[in-house]
Structures are given as C-alpha cells and as structure tokens.
Amino acid sequence: MGTMRILDRTGDTAVTWDLDDESTIRAAEEIFEREAAQSKMAFARSVGAPVEEAERIRSFDPSAEEIIWVRPIQGG
Amino acid sequence: MIPSLRLVEDIPEWGTLVALVGGEHHGANVLLVPAARILPGDSRRHGSPPPERRRWRLIDDDLATREVARAEATRRAEALLDSLLDDQQRAQWRSRRGFWVPTPFGEVELGRISHLRFNGVDGTRLVLCVLPTRFSELPDADIWTNLLLVLHAEPLRFFGVANYRTPRGAWQSGPVPLALPRSAVD
Numbered sequence: 151m152g153t154m155r156i157l158d159r160t161g162d163t164a165v166t167w168d169l170d171d172e173s174t175i176r177a178a179e180e181i182f183e184r185e186a187a188q189s190k191m192a193f194a195r196s197v198g199a200p201v202e203e204a205e206r207i208r209s210f211d212p213s214a215e216e217i218i219w220v221r222p223i224q225g226g
Numbered sequence: 227m228i229p230s231l232r233l234v235e236d237i238p239e240w241g242t243l244v245a246l247v248g249g250e251h252h253g254a255n256v257l258l259v260p261a262a263r264i265l266p267g268d269s270r271r272h273g274s275p276p277p278e279r280r281r282w283r284l285i286d287d288d289l290a291t292r293e294v295a296r297a298e299a300t301r302r303a304e305a306l307l308d309s310l311l312d313d314q315q316r317a318q319w320r321s322r323r324g325f326w327v328p329t330p331f332g333e334v335e336l337g338r339i340s341h342l343r344f345n346g347v348d349g350t351r352l353v354l355c356v357l358p359t360r361f362s363e364l365p366d367a368d369i370w371t372n373l374l375l376v377l378h379a380e381p382l383r384f385f386g387v388a389n390y391r392t393p394r395g396a397w398q399s400g401p402v403p404l405a406l407p408r409s410a411v412d
Contacts, residue, residue, distance in 0.1 A: 155306065157358075157364060157368045157371065158363065160295070160298070160299045160302070161299040161300070161302025161303040161368065162302055191375070191376060191380075198309050199309075200309075200310055200311065201311070201312075202312075202378070204310070204378070204379070205379075206379040218306070218371070218375065220358065220371065220375050220376060221359045221360065221372055223359070223373065223376055223383070223384065223387055224357060224358075224359060224387055225356060225357075225387050225388055225399065226339070226355035226356060
C-alpha cells in the first residue's frame with residue numbers, strides 16, 4: 151500500500167494504491183502525471199522518514215511508501 | 227490547540243454567549259460577562275431582575291464547519307512537517323516557529339514569510355523571500371514543508387528564484403549570489 155500526499159488547503163489530500171490492485175496503481179499513476187504537468191515536484195520517502203531520506207522522483211514509483219507533492223516555488 | 231470563539235447571541239444586561247470552535251471543548255457554549263456586572267459597586271449585580279431572553283439566533287453552521295476544517299488542515303500540515311524535521315529543527319520549530327536548514331551554500335531559516343535569514347558559508351548575511359505558488363491556500367506548516375523539501379533536494383533551484391536583500395538593504399531579484407560550497411573549495 152502506498153500513499154500520495156498532495157499539499158493543498160486541507161493540509162494534504164491523500165491518494166492510496168495497493169500493489170495487489172492494478173486499477174489503483176493506474177489511477178495513482180494518472181494522478182502523478184496530472185500533478186507533474188502542473189510543474190509540481192514529487193518526493194518519495196518511507197513513512198515518517200526525515201527530509202534527508204526524501205528523494206526527488208520524476209516518475210511514478212509504485213513501490214514508494216509515500217510520495218509528497220509540493221508546489222513550484224517563486225520569489226516573493 | 228487554542229480554540230476560536232463564535233458569537234451565538236448578545237444578551238443585553240447579561241453578556242455575550244459564544245461557542246468554542248476547536249480544541250478540547252469544541253462545541254461548548256460560554257457566557258462572557260462584562261466586568262462591570264460582577265465588580266464590586268455595581269448596583270445592577272443584585273438589584274434588577276435578568277431581562278427576558280430573546281429567541282436564540284441560528285448558529286452559523288457554515289462558519290463552524292469551516293473552522294473545524296481549517297483546524298484539521300492545520301493539524302495535518304503540522305504533523306507532516308514535524309515528521310520531516312530532525313530533533314534539533316523540531317525543537318526550534320516548537321519553541322519559536324522557525325528552524326534552520328543546512329545547505330552546501332550556507333543555512334536558511336524557514337518560518338517567517340518574506341523573511342528567510344540566510345547565513346552563507348562565506349559569512350554573507352542576507353534575507354530571502356521564496357514562496358510556493360498560491361501559498362495563501364496552504365496551512366502555514368505546509369508552506370515550510372514545501373520549501374524544506376525543495377531546499378534540501380534542489381538548493382540551486384531555491385536560491386535561483388529567491389528575491390533577496392541585505393539585512394538593511396533593498397530587495398533584489400534572484401538568483402542569490404552564492405559562494406562556492408565548502409566541498410568545492412577543499
């Protein structure tokens with residue numbers, strides 16, 4: 151079971167997938183592509199791991215325990 | 227969590243009835259009494275009978291729902307940020323709502339919007355401003371989670387878009403002038 155956490159006004163929206171359920175993996179992959187198309191950045195980590203263990207990823211990895219999506223940044 | 231107060235009813239001569247929103251006693255009603263009613267010397271305290279109660283106004287359920295949703299968003303965002311911090315950063319965040327993040331070019335303090343202190347490896351002191359897009363939609367802790375992850379994984383992207391100024395200077399557009407990281411000099 152993996153989870154994507156997409157930062158938003160609710161804190162984050164969670165999307166989960168099950169490695170034994172291909173349909174959930176496909177759905178999660180579609181959401182991954184949708185978020186990537188918005189220039190957001192994805193980071194994979196083990197659940198609860200500190201930032202040092204978070205890894206930038208550019209394609210969907212179903213084996214990831216948790217993927218955190220953050221927004222593009224800009225000068226303020 | 228510090229609860230918010232939502233006005234339920236003004237009761238003339240008595241006080242203001244409010245409902246607690248969020249916190250341990252969420253939903254409880256509390257009557258706030260003006261100090262003048264209970265301080266010594268107030269003749270109305272014992273004299274006149276209480277006024278007839280007016281019919282209660284309908285509670286603004288939408289407002290209460292929004293407040294609860296906002297509190298839950300804050301809780302989720304705080305928990306996520308907390309999980310990403312090391313012990314020292316977590317202690318800093320809990321004590322003063324800011325924490326230092328090391329990078330090869332120096333350390334950046336996250337926690338104050340438009341006022342990110344940067345101590346460069348060459349002794350440079352700057353103030354930076356970097357934000358996630360549409361940051362005002364996000365709970366505060368999500369803003370710092372966003373910047374923490376980018377700063378850790380791609381510091382050059384972070385410094386590349388940052389606006390900056392010296393502590394007493396005017397804002398300038400990025401990229402931030404950076405000294406070479408220590409590893410490149412050694």
